Amino acid sequence: MSGDGALRSVVVVGAGLAGVTAADELRANGYDGRLVVVGAEAELPYDRPPLSKDVLLGKATLADVRLRPESWYADRAVELRLGVAVQDVRPAERRVFLGDGTAEHADAVVLATGGTPRALTVPGADHPAVLTLRTAHDVERLKSRLAPGARVAVIGAGLIGAEVTASAVALGCDVTLLDPVAPPLAAVVGPEIARVLHAQHGQHGVRLVHGAVDRIDGRGDRVLLHLGAVVVEADVVLVGIGIELDLALADAAGLATDRGVLVDEVGRTSNPRVFAAGDVARAVGPGGPLPRVEHWDAALREGQAAAAGVLGLPAPAPRPPWFWSDRYGTHLEGVGEFDPVDLSVVRGDIAALDFTAIAVRGGRPTGAVAINRPNEIKALRRLIERGTPVDPGRLADPSVDLRSLARGASA
Ligand SMILES: Cc1cc2nc3c(=O)[nH]c(=O)nc-3n(C[C@H](O)[C@H](O)[C@H](O)COP(=O)(O)OP(=O)(O)OC[C@H]3O[C@@H](n4cnc5c(N)ncnc54)[C@H](O)[C@@H]3O)c2cc1C
Structure with a gap:
């Protein structure tokens, strides 16, 4: 942990993707102290994207979409405390208090508490249907x-x-x-x-x-x-009108929040012993807080970054944001940070739901949206990551393989 004192016990609050990823990265990077993951839900940690897709369709069960097999936790001495919520985080005392009346020692805490669905507030919205x-x-x-x-x-x-x-x-x-x-x-x-x-x-x-x-x-x-x-x-x-964050834990712990727990590039909050990752976290860039991201890949990356922060390691290299969504057999993906008005270069046919639309600024691709073109999104991810200048004519030309541009072979 950055500077001040021994790191013998880490408590991760929240057993979703960000929390489990942080635990995984801590062990993968050699942390061998006590590692406790507290999750309010009783189930073994599972992945959320399949819930609205294969799990709802009955094509997958919850057991099929676990983030890790049960043995994984025991093998790595990751202590899971499930079905109990953390009620109080007191960094100065190095303690975390749980709803069952117990407390855990914590030299560092990772807050990965996600969000809950925003409720409809109109009269009658509390009907059980x-x-x-x-x-x-x-x-x-x-x-x-x-x-x-x-x-x-x-x-x-x-x-x-x-x-x-x-x-x-x-x-x-x-x-x-x-x-x-x-x-x-x-x-x-x-x-x-x-x-x-x-x-x-x-x-x-x-x-x-x-x-x-x-x-x-x-x-x-x-x-x-x-x-x-x-x-x-x-x-x-x-x-399905978005999510709300519960920032009460962070606020009570004295952390700086602004529609999210504010963090730097290694997930460090305003308290050097507390880190945050996933939907609950909001990165602060050089110009101030950035828009909070609520996608799977961001939760993964931020979990990795928070583990690096806890261990005093450098931040992982930044990657452009990426999301996907599936409906009616079509696979939608978006990558990068872009204003939709910049999506001016189109490969394929938008009306036929088979296309990649690319945002270009200053001669460089900054983002893209595609349907059913995962290889093009992968290539664009690399071009965006590297800030490679590309002639928009070539980007639009269907005979140009974007993967070859990304490899630099014909850029
Ligand atoms: C149905 C659905 C489909 C999705 N599909 C996609 C998709 O196709 N593509 C995509 O990019 N993203 C998708 N997402 C978004 C993605 O799954 C989330 O961004 C990601 O799961 C966030 O992970 P997280 O770990 O930050 O939060 P969460 O997954 O919400 O995990 C947080 C956990 O912390 C627990 N917790 C909260 N408070 C406490 C407390 N005080 N003590 C202990 N535990 C606590 C919660 O119970 C929860 O289990 C989808 C999300 C949902 C819900």
Whole structure:
């Protein structure tokens, strides 16, 4: 740990991807002191992306999507304390207090507490048919309601809402997708791609409703969603409108927060004994806090970075952000940091959902969005990482293999 004192015990708070990755990296880098991972959920740590895809579809079980096999923890002397939440982190006392009344000694703490689904706050939203999706428990509840013919309303056509919609369609449900933004996701991928992605739902028989729900009326097991004069009846409602962070632990520990726990490039918070990673963390760049990222790859990278920070090692080399999303057999990916208006170079055909759209600034690719073109995204990731200047004409030319540009062979 950076400078001040021995490192004999590390406590990781949160057993999601960021927390488990941090534990893995600590051991991989030779840390041989006590290592405790505390997780509020009772299940062995599992991966979240399959919840809205293969787990919901019944193609994978929770056991199939564990982050590590059970033996992995014992083999590396990673002590799992599951089904109990950390209630208090006191860095000055080097102690972490758990909900079961016990406490752990902690020379360093990694906060990886993720987030929880943002709740819909309209009247009636507490009806038992109104669900969210984040955990193993959530997916079981949702799955049990997605019988063929069930009327499903999905509120929010972002990444998770779109995936649940597609999964519900595949399960034979009668789905309505509601969103006040037209087209949804335009802020992420630009209006043209967003329109084509959204239209895909309609092509699969989904009823698209533009608007915001202002009231929910329960009718026994069912609900009526009111959007002004429009009423949508549903047997089950999935709300996918983003996540909220619980910053109470960080605030009580005296850490600097600003819509996230503020961290440097090795996950160090304003307290040198406490690190943060994953959805809960917000990196501070030279110009101030950066937008917080809520994607799988960021949780992985930040878990690795926090482990480096705990051990006083240099930060891992930065990588451009990357995310993916799957719906109706199409694989959407985005890489880099870009303004969607810069997605001006297009390979392939956006309308046919087979393309890579590349953002270029100052003669260099800065980001890209693609459907079903993972190799091109991989190549662009390398070009963006290296800041390689590329002639936009060559980027757009379908006969030019982006992988060869990335290898520098014909750049
Ligand atoms: C359904 C779904 C599908 C997704 N699909 C994709 C995708 O296709 N592509 C993509 O890039 N990203 C996807 N994501 C996002 C990605 O999974 C998350 O960004 C990532 O899981 C965040 O990891 P994390 O470790 O920061 O947080 P989490 O996975 O939320 O883990 C945090 C853990 O900490 C626990 N915890 C909280 N407070 C305490 C406490 N006080 N004490 C102890 N434990 C605590 C929580 O119970 C939780 O288990 C998806 C997310 C969901 C929910």
